[in-house]
Amino acid sequence: MSADGQGTQDTHHWFDDEAGPVVRPYAMTGGRTTSAVHHRLDLIAVVVAHPQGSDPGADQTLSPEHVEIVERCRTDPQSVAEIAAGLDLPIGVVRVLIGDLADDGLVHVTRPVPPAELPDAGILRDVINGLRAL
Amino acid sequence: MIFGRSQRGNAPVEPVTLKILVAGGFGVGKTTLVGAVSEIRPLRTEELLTEAGRPVDDTTGVKGKHTTTVAMDFGRITVREDLVLYLFGTPGQDRFWFLWDELSTGALGAVVLADTRRLEDCFAAVDYFERRSIPFLVGVNCFDGAARHPVDAVRQALDLDPAVPVVLCDARQKDSVKDVLVHVVQHAAQFTAPAPRQPAAH
Numbered sequence: 491m492s493a494d495g496q497g498t499q500d501t502h503h504w505f506d507d508e509a510g511p512v513v514r515p516y517a518m519t520g521g522r523t524t525s526a527v528h529h530r531l532d533l534i535a536v537v538v539a540h541p542q543g544s545d546p547g548a549d550q551t552l553s554p555e556h557v558e559i560v561e562r563c564r565t566d567p568q569s570v571a572e573i574a575a576g577l578d579l580p581i582g583v584v585r586v587l588i589g590d591l592a593d594d595g596l597v598h599v600t601r602p603v604p605p606a607e608l609p610d611a612g613i614l615r616d617v618i619n620g621l622r623a624l
Numbered sequence: 625m626i627f628g629r630s631q632r633g634n635a636p637v638e639p640v641t642l643k644i645l646v647a648g649g650f651g652v653g654k655t656t657l658v659g660a661v662s663e664i665r666p667l668r669t670e671e672l673l674t675e676a677g678r679p680v681d682d683t684t685g686v687k688g689k690h691t692t693t694v695a696m697d698f699g700r701i702t703v704r705e706d707l708v709l710y711l712f713g714t715p716g717q718d719r720f721w722f723l724w725d726e727l728s729t730g731a732l733g734a735v736v737l738a739d740t741r742r743l744e745d746c747f748a749a750v751d752y753f754e755r756r757s758i759p760f761l762v763g764v765n766c767f768d769g770a771a772r773h774p775v776d777a778v779r780q781a782l783d784l785d786p787a788v789p790v791v792l793c794d795a796r797q798k799d800s801v802k803d804v805l806v807h808v809v810q811h812a813a814q815f816t817a818p819a820p821r822q823p824a825a826h
Contacts, residue, residue, distance in 0.1 A: 515672060532730060533669070533698075534641040534710050541636070567636050569710065571698055575667035582671060602641050605732045605812060613707065614732075614813045617642065620703030621806050624661060624798070 515583045518555055523582060525589020533571040533581065536600045537588055539563040546596055555579065556587055560596050570599075639708045644808055645727055647714040647753070648737035649745025653765045653795035654713035655697045657737060660801040662699025662711065670695050671723065694720050696727070711805075714749070724752060733812035734760035735804055737795065740773050743781055750782055759815035761789040763804045 516523065539560045546552055546560040559573055568576070574584040591597045608614070646654045658666045671694050697713040712727055714720075728734070734753050738746045746762070753760040764778055775790045784790065789807050794800040 530726075533712070533727065534643050534730075536638055536641055538636060538638055565636065567638055569641060569708075571669050571696075571710065571712075572667065572700070574669045575698075580670050580672045600638050602643075602730055604730045605642070611813060613640065614809055616707060617703055617709060618806050618809050618813075620707070620709075621661075621701070621802050621809070624701065624802050 515580050518553060518579070519583055519586040522586050525586045525593070531570050531585045531588060531599060532602050534569045534602050536567045536569055536602075537563045537573060537591075537597050538567040538600065539597050540595065546591075549594075552590075552594075553587075556591055556596075559584075559587060559591060563597055567600075637705050639702075639704075639706045641708050641710060642732045643710045643712055643727075643730070644805065645712050645714055645731050645734040645758075646737060647724075647734055647746070647749035647760075648765075649739065649742060649749075652737045652739045652745065653767075654737055657735070657763075657765075657793075657795035657801050657804075658697055658699040658711045658713050660796060660798045661701060661805065663702060664700050666697045666699045666713075668695050668697050694723060696723070721752070728753075728756060728758055731758055733808040733815070734758055735808055736760055736762045738762055738764050738778065738782075739767060740764060740778065741767070743778070747782070750784070754785070759808070759812040761791060761804070761807055761811055763791055763793045763795075765795045766792055 537559070541564075546557045549557075555577060558577060562568055562573060562576060570581065570584060570588065573588070574581045577584065579587075588597065588599065592599055603609075646657055648654055655666055694715050696715060699711045701709040701711070703709055709732075714724055714727055734749075736746050736749045736753065750760075750762070762778065762782060762784065764773075764775070766772065772792075775792065779788075779790050789811055791804055791807055793804045
């Protein structure tokens with residue numbers, strides 16, 4: 491408490507935004523910077539929660555961030571970039587967390603198709619038509 | 625590969641995702657361009673860097689600073705339920721090239737946004753995409769008050785390959801940005817299609 495009596499429970503006067511996040515981001519991954527998922531997850535790789543997966547909230551080994559990722563991907567599959575932006579976490583952290591979830595069978599990740607391997611030129615035609623229709 | 629996963633119930637659609645990069649110098653309008661067509665407010669992802677910034681960032685006086693944050697803004701266009709296009713604004717600073725490598729892997733194509741008042745800001749991006757054979761076009765963002773230059777003058781100033789399209793655009797206008805993106809996809813489609821083999825003239 492400050493001597494002038496102004497200190498209150500919700501005044502965190504000993505740090506400010508300049509200090510950065512209170513919890514260091516990689517603390518959420520236990521300091522790990524890579525996951526067991528063999529390939530590096532692309533920013534536009536899509537994460538899909540397994541519809542018949544168990545309730546992630548009941549799993550004591552999962553962090554709240556793990557649970558939130560599963561929840562977000564349950565109705566709408568989301569890209570790695572969207573998940574990172576939604577959770578306001580660095581991409582590297584989110585990659586590790588998604589890797590954990592994939593290992594546990596709670597989600598799976600689809601690898602984006604490289605443009606040269608697109609099944610047919612029709613997809614690009616559809617993209618062009620879709621853009622024109624915006 | 626997914627085995628043994630039942631498809632009963634309404635399993636969510638897993639879309640095919642494509643990405644287009646938006647590159648160019650600082651303040652040239654990359655995020656504005658993304659925002660003009662994105663169905664979501666441009667989102668921001670961040671990556672923490674520990675080593676890369678060390679030789680460059682002057683950390684004198686801030687001894688506790690070990691990390692640098694680099695941000696990438698992106699937007700999304702859902703073409704169909706099963707087909708989604710993402711637009712990524714590349715980090716403006718040249719020293720984040722390694723992030724460009726990651727972003728450009730698997731990219732359909734790129735827009736290099738140029739401001740004719742400081743054309744040199746986009747040299748690095750043009751060079752990057754040329755070297756990596758990523759289909760790109762140059763979009764000249766027509767800022768209010770900037771002198772208009774003919775497309776050919778810009779092409780000449782950037783020493784572009786004749787196949788690289790140059791288009792005038794306004795990054796604030798949705799229709800203009802749509803047009804730019806259509807050009808990118810058309811260019812990419814020509815780029816990825818195998819060139820018709822000419823019989824050798826013997």
